Amino acid sequence: MRTRWLTGLLILPWLGIVMSPLQGLTYEAISVSDGGTIVGEVKYAGDPPPPQKIEVTKDANICGAEPKLSPELSVGADKGIKDVVASLPGIQKGKALEKPAKPPVLDQKSCEYHPYAQIFPVNTTLEILNSDDVLHNVKTEPGSKTTFNVAQPKFKRKITQEFKNPEIVQVECNVHGWMNAILVVADNPYYALTDTNGSFKITDVPPGKYTLKVWHSKLGEQTKDVTVGPKEEVKVAFDMKAP
Amino acid sequence: MREILRTRWMRAGVAARPRWGAVLWGVGVGVAVATAALAQQQRGGASPQDLEAGKQVYTGKCAQCHGDDGKGMGPAADSVFPKPRDFTRGIYKIRTTPSGAVPTDDDLFRVITNGLPGTSMPGWSVLPERDRRQVVQYIKTFSGAFQEGAPTPITFPAEVPSGAESVARGKELYRDAECWQCHGDEGRGDGPSLPDLRDDWDHPIWPANLTKCWNFRGGSTRQDIFRAFMTGLSGTPMPSYADIFEPEQAWDLTNYVHSLCRDRKVDIFVRAIAAEGDLPTDVNDPRWADAPAIDFPLVGQIIQEPRQFTPAIDAVTVRAMHTAGEIALLLSWDDRTHSQAKPESQLYDDAFVVQWPVRLTEGPEKPYFLYGDTSRPAYLWRWAANAEGVSELNATGFGTESPQRQESQALKGTVVYAHGRYQMLVRRAITTEDKDNDLQFEEAKFIPIAFSAWDGSNGETGNKRAISAWYFLYLEPTPSRARLIYPGIAVVAIAAAELFFSRQGRRRRSA
Numbered sequence: 001m002r003t004r005w006l007t008g009l010l011i012l013p014w015l016g017i018v019m020s021p022l023q024g025l026t027y028e029a030i031s032v033s034d035g036g037t038i039v040g041e042v043k044y045a046g047d048p049p050p051p052q053k054i055e056v057t058k059d060a061n062i063c064g065a066e067p068k069l070s071p072e073l074s075v076g077a078d079k080g081i082k083d084v085v086a087s088l089p090g091i092q093k094g095k096a097l098e099k100p101a102k103p104p105v106l107d108q109k110s111c112e113y114h115p116y117a118q119i120f121p122v123n124t125t126l127e128i129l130n131s132d133d134v135l136h137n138v139k140t141e142p143g144s145k146t147t148f149n150v151a152q153p154k155f156k157r158k159i160t161q162e163f164k165n166p167e168i169v170q171v172e173c174n175v176h177g178w179m180n181a182i183l184v185v186a187d188n189p190y191y192a193l194t195d196t197n198g199s200f201k202i203t204d205v206p207p208g209k210y211t212l213k214v215w216h217s218k219l220g221e222q223t224k225d226v227t228v229g230p231k232e233e234v235k236v237a238f239d240m241k242a243p
Numbered sequence: 244m245r246e247i248l249r250t251r252w253m254r255a256g257v258a259a260r261p262r263w264g265a266v267l268w269g270v271g272v273g274v275a276v277a278t279a280a281l282a283q284q285q286r287g288g289a290s291p292q293d294l295e296a297g298k299q300v301y302t303g304k305c306a307q308c309h310g311d312d313g314k315g316m317g318p319a320a321d322s323v324f325p326k327p328r329d330f331t332r333g334i335y336k337i338r339t340t341p342s343g344a345v346p347t348d349d350d351l352f353r354v355i356t357n358g359l360p361g362t363s364m365p366g367w368s369v370l371p372e373r374d375r376r377q378v379v380q381y382i383k384t385f386s387g388a389f390q391e392g393a394p395t396p397i398t399f400p401a402e403v404p405s406g407a408e409s410v411a412r413g414k415e416l417y418r419d420a421e422c423w424q425c426h427g428d429e430g431r432g433d434g435p436s437l438p439d440l441r442d443d444w445d446h447p448i449w450p451a452n453l454t455k456c457w458n459f460r461g462g463s464t465r466q467d468i469f470r471a472f473m474t475g476l477s478g479t480p481m482p483s484y485a486d487i488f489e490p491e492q493a494w495d496l497t498n499y500v501h502s503l504c505r506d507r508k509v510d511i512f513v514r515a516i517a518a519e520g521d522l523p524t525d526v527n528d529p530r531w532a533d534a535p536a537i538d539f540p541l542v543g544q545i546i547q548e549p550r551q552f553t554p555a556i557d558a559v560t561v562r563a564m565h566t567a568g569e570i571a572l573l574l575s576w577d578d579r580t581h582s583q584a585k586p587e588s589q590l591y592d593d594a595f596v597v598q599w600p601v602r603l604t605e606g607p608e609k610p611y612f613l614y615g616d617t618s619r620p621a622y623l624w625r626w627a628a629n630a631e632g633v634s635e636l637n638a639t640g641f642g643t644e645s646p647q648r649q650e651s652q653a654l655k656g657t658v659v660y661a662h663g664r665y666q667m668l669v670r671r672a673i674t675t676e677d678k679d680n681d682l683q684f685e686e687a688k689f690i691p692i693a694f695s696a697w698d699g700s701n702g703e704t705g706n707k708r709a710i711s712a713w714y715f716l717y718l719e720p721t722p723s724r725a726r727l728i729y730p731g732i733a734v735v736a737i738a739a740a741e742l743f744f745s746r747q748g749r750r751r752r753s754a
Contacts, residue, residue, distance in 0.1 A: 057438075057439075058435045058436070059435075134421065135420065135421035135424050137480065137482035138482075139480065139482060140343070141443075142332070142443040142444075146343065147334065147342075147343035147477065148342045148343035148483070149342050149343070149475050149477065149479075149480070149481070149482040149483060150342055150475070150482050150483050150484075150485075150486070150487075151420070151475075151482035151483065151484045151487055152487070153419065153420040153421055153487060154419075154421070155419060155420075156486075156487050159486060174425075174436060174439065174440060174480030174482075175421075175424050175425075175436050177436075177439030
């Protein structure tokens with residue numbers, strides 16, 4: 001009996017070593033009753049470049065003949081930047097990461113992705129719709145761990161794709177080179193996108209010290225240390241500009 | 244942890260031999276084996292010896308293009324198109340695994356063994372199989388993407404045999420699934436998406452020309468074609484259609500794509516057939532089908548500066564026919580774009596030259612193949628996208644080309660561009676007055692012929708061009724009057740002889 005016991009003891013630490021890489025991935029859900037709120041604002045530093053126009057070079061009968069406004073850098077009247085991703089990358093504990101009630105959707109309509117940017121939890125299946133009477137392909141841009149490139153002819157209205165790695169995935173269409181979208185695959189619920197005024201809000205943050213990160217596909221990323229007190233509202237401002 | 248383990252092991256071993264020692268031995272060895280196995284798995288199942296041997300092979304055979312660090316930037320990388328694979332991203336075009344997945348060991352082994360047609364990647368079947376297997380293991384170490392191993396390969400459902408009906412259904416799918424957006428409506432890779440296409444390394448990339456299946460990177464069998472669009476070509480705009488088609492549809496499309504591949508006949512000469520009446524004046528004249536079509540390969544001009552290592556036009560197909568007085572050539576070459584020079588961009592004129600010697604010699608001497616030399620001048624037929632028709636020039640080396648005088652220009656040329664292909668029809672009299680500058684064609688002789696081609700959208704102009712070696716044109720003898728005279732003479736002669744002998748015989752009998 002003692003031998004078995006010792007055997008178990010000897011093997012345990014090795015199991016620990018083997019499993020250790022998986023530990024970093026786990027996010028622990030706890031009940032948050034006295035959580036604070038981070039309210040942020042991301043503005044363009046200096047004069048923003050004029051909105052970029054996209055000439056529709058093909059399939060104008062479906063995509064529309066008028067030039068499109070690029071969603072990649074959208075700066076509002078008061079210089080607020082839309083679709084900046086705000087997150088607390090190091091957070092280990094907090095409110096539960098809930099599965100969305102309905103599967104997230106990426107719609108291809110008039111040769112544009114709707115929405116341009118969205119957040120959904122890891123291990124979620126995304127519904128990709130083709131509302132256009134034309135071929136699209138949905139291809140990940142280089143840089144993400146998740147890679148795929150799938151065709152979606154006009155007769156295939158819906159395909160699905162699961163996302164197993166927490167990361168930001170950018171997708172593009174090669175048939176219509178101007179199309180691109182941002183998918184934020186979250187491993188915790190503390191992610192937010194800025195609205196047209198450049199504002200975001202992260203709620204129910206357990207009191208503590210955090211690194212707050214903002215990321216934009218064209219403007220790079222910035223971080224700030226924030227301390228959140230119980231039921232406190234912390235205001236944070238970022239200025240971003242093209243590198 | 245190791246320290247604790249060793250201490251306990253030693254202590255226990257000393258205290259309680261032999262029972263404890265045996266147990267600890269077992270556990271220790273077990274753990275060691277498990278650890279080694281785990282480490283090996285993380286390296287992709289290869290032993291350190293295999294990896295070292297693979298590295299030796301890699302350094303000797305692969306690093307020249309793919310680089311010591313596997314990033315595809317070896318010393319020769321600048322001279323090749325498509326660019327060598329960057330192994331560090333773990334992205335591979337030719338796989339049996341789903342879109343986004345790493346290839347299997349066997350996938351990599353097949354590519355190394357067979358090479359990639361239409362690229363600079365040769366097949367390495369000359370290497371022993373063990374070397375190729377070892378280099379597969381070594382290549383996998385460049386990317387972390389292989390750590391989780393390759394997923395299960397796709398399956399090949401029951402085939403739909405190729406036939407007119409399946410091909411017709413496949414043609415509809417090609418239209419409805421909009422394969423033509425990239426590959427063009429006749430499959431020459433000239434679809435409307437072409438200008439935007441780039442690969443994951445931001446290099447421009449061309450859709451496959453489906454009429455030239457011998458260039459398909461992953462091979463040209465029906466299984467290869469099926470696999471290519473079911474798995475997609477990772478890192479390129481070619482997506483996976485795995486969840487789009489039913490198996491029967493996928494085979495129908497396979498059969499259609501397979502049917503687009505044209506018959507290719509490569510030879511060192513093309514036969515100009517002797518024709519009756521007028522020669523065709525239209526590239527689409529059905530009589531061209533009677534003339535044998537020969538493909539002559541073109542390669543980049545890399546002898547004189549500026550060199551062109553990565554030409555876009557890789558062959559010209561030539562048909563020819565002639566009468567006693569006139570010759571007509573139909574030349575066709577695939578080019579994904581029709582380009583005309585624009586001063587503000589790097590766009591040049593598409594152009595084509597047929598090169599001849601000015602004079603035919605009895606011996607093997609020919610002018611220098613890059614537009615001749617001072618002792619043996621070249622005679623050129625030149626077309627360019629900015630000019631009307633085809634004109635005659637002479638040259639004694641590159642840079643010396645000079646157009647012939649207007650009154651000596653004797654070519655009737657038309658050039659048509661459609662569906663990713665140029666067709667150039669040129670006619671000329673067999674003999675001309677300008678005997679100093681024009682080649683005088685002769686029947687039943689091997690007449691040297693060579694070609695130059697420029698794809699203006701590929702930065703080709705001047706000496707940056709695709710060229711051929713000297714090949715030959717052979718004019719079949721025209722049916723002449725001699726054909727009728729000699730049998731006539733023979734008939735008369737035989738009749739006369741018979742008459743003579745029969746009279747002689749009669750005389751003898753009567754005598």
